[in-house]
Amino acid sequence: MAQDVRVHPRDKRSQRFVEKPRATSAEIDVGAPTNYEALQQKADELWQQWEAGQWDDPGRAELTEALTVAQKTADDAWRPTGPDGQPIHGAHYDPATRTVTMGRKNCGNCREGTVPSQATCPACHGTGNGPKGGARGCQACGGLGWTWDPQRRETCPQCGGHWEDAEASSLYDHVPRQMAAQIAADMPVRVIRQDRDASWNEQFMGANRLWTAADYGAHWSQPDKDDALIADVREGLAAPFTLQWVKLVEPPGRPHAKTASLVPGLAVVVTRGGYSVMPDDPAQVERATRELGRVEAEVIGGRIAADGGDGTGFVANYPRN
Ligand SMILES: [Zn+2]
């Protein structure tokens, strides 16, 4: 289902955006529309092209849109069932195999199938101009000419009102509370001490780690309290809405993977400045904690910013070696 983009006719910037030709699911010819594997393969091919390309390639924007549509079409076809034969809502975690299978989730665009409608701005009557006539100067609508009308709700353009289980879940979703508690209890966690200050990556970028805490030496000065630190880390893992699946699993190889295995364990790297929690793997620890060269820092920092700003995408999209 191609996404319907709502714009007010006076919002010229948005209008330019929707007037661009968009690939539709009909143009992605992969046979049966419910064949998830074929659809995902097509999306993967586009993803590889996208990865191999340069930002200023001609056709980059079209490729990006085709990839978005291909991935959405594949996601629409993702309808997994759990071991009980029931459709998976959210995610299914199997503690025996330490694997997770993503399911479906409710529409993220609406509240039970409806969204506030748009109304002509009463202050500027739709012109977007300020009281003295300045272009885009209306403060009530920010110059757009329209405002949201929460009193009059309309059908959600994204799910068409069928909001329940409307979207495929992803590894970027948060681990549900019950599963987080179980994983926090079962996950092997060990402390590694490194006699150094916190790295630039640990302080500012966060590539390859779950979280960093600055403690100005508190844990460094108490090497006999590792058990308490591990207990704190477990508590952090179990806290609701703090942890995304993607930070806990082996790199899935593609950004929209629907199944993944949990990492074998977590390392808590304690330095003179604080501690960082990361997958317990020597290459991972080395990469997460070392100082980067200037060029490397710029490239990786740019990718992290593009992927959402907190290092999550870096963990998801790059092989850990
Ligand atoms: Zn206005």
Ligand SMILES: [Zn+2]
């Ligand atoms: Zn919706």
